[in-house]
Amino acid sequence: MSINKELKSAGLTERTGLVIYLKNASDQYKLRRFGDIVYFSKKMKYCIVYVTQENAKQELAEIRKLDFVKYAEFSEKDQVDLSSSHIETQIATMAQEAEQEIQRRQEKNEDLLK
Known part of the structure; x- marks a missing residue:
């Protein structure tokens, strides 16, 4: 069962994860305005940010435009x-x-x- 289904039944905001690969590890702090950073790998230079599901596509498009971001994609965790x-x-x-x-x-x- 997906955690989002449980959140929906509890009346909480549904969220989805974005995997964001950075050019520099120190730039992770600039992503705080988009959502909650739940994991960061200094060695691999990527982080996982949770954003509200209804705004996820818009947030992803905006994040991809940032100059310090190499690549960004949706996390596949919800599809497991x-x-x-x-x-x-x-x-x-x-x-x-x-x-x-x-x-x-x-x-x-x-x-x-x-």
């Missing part, structure tokens, strides 16, 4: 499927693949011992 049925399907698939790999290795080891 966290439903229990999807996760269970992934786990079952991974378990089946692991069992097949174990059987393959056992057969290979048996062939080597002959």
Whole structure:
């Protein structure tokens, strides 16, 4: 379930994340006027800024025009499927693949011992 769905049912403002790559690490502070900086990587020179969802496209276009910004995009965090049925399907698939790999290795080891 998306956090935005939970916020909507609680009556809170929906927000979305923007990933912004900077030319200089020190320029992150200039992004405070757009939203909340929730993560910043000094080494990789990028930050994640949360903005209100209804103004996100406008904010992104404005941020992309800034001279200290290399690149900006929407975070894909909201598109991750966290439903229990999807996760269970992934786990079952991974378990089946692991069992097949174990059987393959056992057969290979048996062939080597002959």
